[in-house]
Amino acid sequence: KPLTPILHKIVKSVEQEYPxxxxxxxxxxxxxxxxTLGAAPSLPDFYNEAIEGLKIGEGIGSCGTxxxxxxxxxxxxxxxxxYWADFKDLAAQAELGACWSEPVVNSxxxxxxxxxxxxxxxxxxxxxxxxxIEQFAYLASISIERQKTSELIWQQANFxxxxxxxxxxxxxxxxxxxxxxxxxxxxxxxxxMLDLDNFKDVNDSLGHATGDALLVExxxxxxxxxxxxxxxxxxxxxxxIILLVGTTSNTDAEIIGxxxxxxxxxxxxxxxxxxxxxASIGFAIYPNDANNINALLRNADQA
Numbered sequence: 001k002p003l004t005p006i007l008h009k010i011v012k013s014v015e016q017e018y019p020x021x022x023x024x025x026x027x028x029x030x031x032x033x034x035x036t037l038g039a040a041p042s043l044p045d046f047y048n049e050a051i052e053g054l055k056i057g058e059g060i061g062s063c064g065t066x067x068x069x070x071x072x073x074x075x076x077x078x079x080x081x082x083y084w085a086d087f088k089d090l091a092a093q094a095e096l097g098a099c100w101s102e103p104v105v106n107s108x109x110x111x112x113x114x115x116x117x118x119x120x121x122x123x124x125x126x127x128x129x130x131x132x133i134e135q136f137a138y139l140a141s142i143s144i145e146r147q148k149t150s151e152l153i154w155q156q157a158n159f160x161x162x163x164x165x166x167x168x169x170x171x172x173x174x175x176x177x178x179x180x181x182x183x184x185x186x187x188x189x190x191x192x193m194l195d196l197d198n199f200k201d202v203n204d205s206l207g208h209a210t211g212d213a214l215l216v217e218x219x220x221x222x223x224x225x226x227x228x229x230x231x232x233x234x235x236x237x238x239x240x241i242i243l244l245v246g247t248t249s250n251t252d253a254e255i256i257g258x259x260x261x262x263x264x265x266x267x268x269x270x271x272x273x274x275x276x277x278x279a280s281i282g283f284a285i286y287p288n289d290a291n292n293i294n295a296l297l298r299n300a301d302q303a
Contacts, residue, residue, distance in 0.1 A: 003147040007039035010139050014117075015042055018132070022096075022118040024048075025104070025140050026063050028056070028111060035067060038113060038140075047094040059083050062101035063114040070111050072133070073101045077122035098123040102137040106145045115140050160234040162212055163219035171233040171241055175293045178231070178243055182286055189286040190244035190253045193300035194222070194260065197278045199238035206273075213270045214277060225263045226256060241297070250285070257281050 011023040024040035035054045054060065056068040065083055066073045075081040076098050078091040084099075091097075096118050104113035115137040117129075125133070158170040166174060175191070182189040196202075196218065203211040215238065222232050222240060231243040242260075244253055264279040282303025290296045 003143060004039065006143045007140065008041055010136065010143065011039045011041060014132075014136055020119060022120075023136070024063070024116040024118065025113060026051075026054075026067070026116065027113040027144065028067055029053075035063060035114065038144075040116075043118065044094050047090065047096075050090055061087050062099040063116050066101040066103045066114050067111050070103050070105070072103070072130075073099075074125060075099045075101075076124045079122075095120050097121040100125055100129070100133055102133045104137045104140045104144065106141060106148075112144050112148075113140060163216055163234050165219055165223075165240075166231065166233040168233070168235055171231075171235070172293065174231050174233070174243060175296070178245055179286060179291075179293065181245075187246060188288070189296075191284045191286070191296045191300045192242040192244060192253070192257065192260075192281055193284075193297070193303070194240045194242065194264075194279055194281045196238040196264075197280055199277070202277065206275075210270055214268060217268055217270070218264060218277075218279075221263045221266075222260060225260045241300075253283050253285070257283065 007025045011025060014023050015021055022040075022042045024043055025038035026035040026040075027038045028034070029036050033055060035051070035056060037048055037052055040048050051061070051063075054064050056064045058065055058068055059082065060068070061083055062073040062075045073083065075084055078084045078096055078099060079088060084091060091099075098119040098121065099116055101114050101116045103111045104115055106112050115133060117133055117136075158167060159165065160167045178189050181187075196214070199211065199214075202214060215234075218238075219232070219234065219240070222242065226232060226242060226244070229245050231245065233241045233243075235241055244256060260281060261279055265276065267274050267276055282300050284290055284296045284299035284303060286296055289299050
């Protein structure tokens with residue numbers, strides 16, 4: 001199941017088994033510098049909103065410190081604990097007296113979140129409490145890591161690892177959807193195939209590292225030259241596909257095509273070296289030139 005309902009289930013199960021505990025699971029964001037809410041259904045909404053995006057660091061609450069240091073933090077009295085000096089009024093408003101926070105760690109030993117247990121009164125944990133919080137944090141770790149692994153697998157299956165553009169697999173999905181929409185709305189769909197001229201010479205003379213850098217820069221230029229709703233994908237090598245969604249005339253496609261070629265023809269600076277690389281582009285229009293994916297791609301390639 002998706003991560004959010006799993007984390008909510010963990011929190012609710014703990015709270016039902018141990019009355020008096022209010023639990024919170026926070027996730028470390030992609031920057032590794034902020035915490036975002038995973039699940040805290042029993043804490044007040046205003047409290048969750050206040051700590052959303054909390055920057056981690058030494059002395060920044062229990063969870064902010066635990067995420068930063070990778071060590072358990074026990075704040076048995078929030079009204080006097082130094083880590084809670086800036087959050088004392090917020091804790092009082094939420095009627096929270098104690099917070100024990102355990103870092104959630106993945107299988108590589110990296111902190112990926114925190115598991116926090118709150119009490120409404122000042123409370124010191126005993127050994128059994130400490131064992132429980134370790135177990136709860138481990139459950140959260142399994143769930144979070146599984147989700148991240150699933151996201152990584154999906155990313156690798158659908159996006160080009162070099163340019164981060166959609167790959168052939170995801171392009172098929174985009175094309176299928178775009179053709180259905182064009183058919184329903186009785187509009188054109190322009191498929192453009194673009195490749196770099198003499199790209200093999202770049203690889204042979206300057207090396208594959210320079211060739212890769214050129215492809216990355218080209219992908220950025222292509223993205224910046226098309227409209228927000230248009231889709232850019234990399235088929236492989238130096239071949240790119242652009243779906244010009246909602247294009248109403250051949251003139252529109254020609255204008256975009258000229259813009260692309262002019263942008264890509266500008267000089268490139270890679271490893272402090274200045275050089276040029278031009279591109280060629282061909283169009284196929286649905287439904288005028290073809291009415292299925294394979295025929296559109298084949299005709300764009302020939303063009």
